[in-house]
Amino acid sequence: MYRSHTCGELRADHINKEVALSGWVQKTRNKGFMIWVDLRDRYGMTQLIFDEERTSSEMMEKAAQLGREFVIQVTGKVIERESKNPQLATGDIEILVSEFKILNASLTPPFTIENETDGGEELRMKYRYLDIRRNPVKENLMFRHKVGMKVRNYLSEEGFIEVETPYLIKSTPEGARDFVVPSRMNEGQFYALPQSPQTFKQLLMVGGMDKYFQIVKCFRDEDLRADRQPEFTQIDCEMAFVEQEDILNIFEGLTRHLLKEIKGVEIGDFPRMTYADAMKKYGNDKPDIRFGMEFAELNDLAKNKGFNVFDQQELIVGIAVPGAASYTRKQIDKLIEWVKRPQVGANGMVWAKYNDDGTLKSSVDKFYSEEDLQAWAKETGANPGDLILVMSGDANSTRAQLSALRMHLATELGLRNAKEFAPLWVVDFPLLEWDEDTNRYHAMHHPFTSPKPEDIALLATEPGKVRANAYDLVMNGNEIGGGSIRIHDKETQAMMFDYLGFTPEEAKAQFGFLMDAFQFGAPPHGGIAFGFDRLVSILGGHETIRDYIAFPKNNSGRDIMIDAPSKLDNAQLGELHLKVTE
């Protein structure tokens, strides 16, 4: 037996007990006549003491040689600590070591194993097993486990059944790129890894499972943006005999449960907003509603006042930045440079300071009177002390640009409080979106999403205006879940594939099994999927999902710890009937 207790367990109650502990040497302090060692394991830290009056000289010598991250096992007596450490759960006691054994030595770690480390990200990823020893990383992984357990137990108690769907499935051209897996036994053929278990969960509904969930890995071979991973985890759910309202209720319940159980935060009914409103008010389908700065459209107030720039534009839209009237000209110029960056893409920006004394001063004083600017202030909801920023251009781009600015400013002004949770349902997403590259409509959610019955007639005339029974759960400016009511009859599904540019043959080859299934009594059904990595990181109060993934990949999709992917030898390629081309 390596230990009788963990390093986080001993208290004053244990004084005079003989105990055995095992763990890592966090730190040693050697005063010659006394040596203290902080011994660490997953559960905490305990101080060991070697003291020349009570410890043999051989043992003193051996203890003096202990280095950071050595793994040792000690036996000794729990004694009262002279100078107690109230910061430490075990701070009342220490262990007077009577025997100890080095279980494994350690080289000097490439970065410090402390809450704040001196290691850069690449280095920490290469030695991820050492990074995991640090409390923040370890606690993130334990937090993830806790959230997973809460989700599973909640859904299970609500009657959901976790069903494992296959990982080796079929490649389909719709959506993102698949990762594929060559089959040795079926020469020249490939499986694909699932981008989500979408069709399988629908088939489980056809199969009468009624309520399904799964916490499951999904895969997308996309060029990786920051904070995207080629493999990610989804809480995948589906229900039969439900309308949108039923689904929103159940998963609002789950989210409320998690916020309460994990964060101690009680939240009432989640607000709902249509996609159209979200775009109008926040320029974004996943608005962060923890702070104001709602968009105010100023076309009526700002056009035809002699300012040519505005007169030509489709949309003029502004926000009031709280307390920013005191910005210097330099600060404002920096903001203007910020919105002109290629990532944002604006041409410029108009500003108006609403001074504390109630006067207004703007970059367009030549064209707009004090009254004009007062009207802007009223429309944007600005108060004295606020800065009004106004952008213009075609509606879609301008909204996106102002949304980027709004988020940037909120971060700068510290308005994105990680301890505050502001969930929001965004509903009534468009069914289709126009894709300039391919010159056709794509499914905004996926091709299995049902159009709103009242909008079906528009499909023939204005497909872009058809709304779907699709919804996203947004929290603090992040999409954490999204879903829809699905199509459940063959005719509508075939029509949808037709709109999306599939020939009937293609539709049959790729999704024939699903359309077949719809002919044998498919129930109405719908579902949702939560991004588990994202959900955990938001609940945990961090912004990057990588902090909550045990072994993440870098931005080139590489695992730099194990050095994957790597080349195969020719024998292995030959067995797979494959050749690598240049």
Add this chain to the structure above:
Amino acid sequence: MYRSHTCGELRADHINKEVALSGWVQKTRNKGFMIWVDLRDRYGMTQLIFDEERTSSEMMEKAAQLGREFVIQVTGKVIERESKNPQLATGDIEILVSEFKILNASLTPPFTIENETDGGEELRMKYRYLDIRRNPVKENLMFRHKVGMKVRNYLSEEGFIEVETPYLIKSTPEGARDFVVPSRMNEGQFYALPQSPQTFKQLLMVGGMDKYFQIVKCFRDEDLRADRQPEFTQIDCEMAFVEQEDILNIFEGLTRHLLKEIKGVEIGDFPRMTYADAMKKYGNDKPDIRFGMEFAELNDLAKNKGFNVFDQQELIVGIAVPGAASYTRKQIDKLIEWVKRPQVGANGMVWAKYNDDGTLKSSVDKFYSEEDLQAWAKETGANPGDLILVMSGDANSTRAQLSALRMHLATELGLRNAKEFAPLWVVDFPLLEWDEDTNRYHAMHHPFTSPKPEDIALLATEPGKVRANAYDLVMNGNEIGGGSIRIHDKETQAMMFDYLGFTPEEAKAQFGFLMDAFQFGAPPHGGIAFGFDRLVSILGGHETIRDYIAFPKNNSGRDIMIDAPSKLDNAQLGELHLKVTE
């Protein structure tokens, strides 16, 4: 809202209530003036009644057209049933339908959706979504979920943390064949899908996670034998600062918990048996100990009696088959034919009947006296009425052949009672096994298994005799779990790779990250993995894992429902820098 209640919920208490139900038409009975419909959902079955005295004629007509597996929604009043059905939870009531709506029609299903169906296996796999509607399949999936939840909650309460390890890892030549995944972003390179998260869980131990588990998909590209799947699920566990005894205790606890909670079976301490004993007594490293028929070695009794066949052999070994002395000559000949099949491979078999009157009659009476045979009976533990069967040859093959016969007979005699659970730890597995094909030793468990310290000296002289700290949990003749104490220092690991025929360069290229990790304070650790599919099927009382997998693949690794794997188009291959060769 599609329903106020489920089809399994209504009782006499609900009489006179107005309810809404949704589900599938299981069956209709039409007597003209009355029509009964059995409505089914996941939760049960409820009888609907349409009655010309109380139902409009239009509705009667519509109801008359309902076919099997139509999906309908009904509203009506719960009324007392005239002839109650005590077999059915809802058998006291029926629903007098006031309104109903066909939500979806159904073609005639290709097989009957009944507990016993007329559909063959291929057909049911093609229409798996219909097969899942059948109670036995649906209940198996729900049972699997229940076992999974129990496992997770038990391990979580024992302090284990579920950590998700990556699916896109690195291909290694050791062990079974990997499935690989070409990387588009890293041209000409491949990920591999994990055969198990072995190295990652060890790294988590190096990382101080202390207790890890995961219910996780694993992948092996092997030629599929019956009841093997290319993707399968594992309960994967690892612990730090443990000896073999600690691991056996924890996972014996888990197994006992499952047996109690799920099967209501209380089992005391699990018996333990060394690998050597298991081979000697049962010819098998996963003996079914629910019944006797232990092997008796008869070399001393049967050699040098003039029977040439035996005199030349390494091993003569017999079993007593209870109550089989009454077998006819024809039955015995059939058994002899059975062991001569190529799958078993024996040359023949000697038999001796221990008659009820105490006399003995054998196929080798020419060579053995009644006293000789009495000695055989004593050694095999035969009682009057039993049949003694004796095989001979080289030790390994003969044991394997007799083991096959023993299992065959036990099945035939009904001794393998699916309701009885006989767990067994098999311990002290050999570290290495000789492979005739490659003419070298292979790791019996895997290359990370530690040799028993007392046997290390044998590595240089008799590697085949070195025992490992490796153990299997066997239940009812199936291996349901296996694990080992791992190597945790670089030197031993390097030595092991050397014994397994790796050059130092190969070892470094493939497992350098692990050996590096061992240099930074790796704790002693060990673990176990349970085959979750197998565990569930044994607890469920079925023999085939396919019954407990939602969407299994067939013996060629194909999903015949979705028709995967399939060909990729050239554009997709081109992006992956791949070409299919002939």
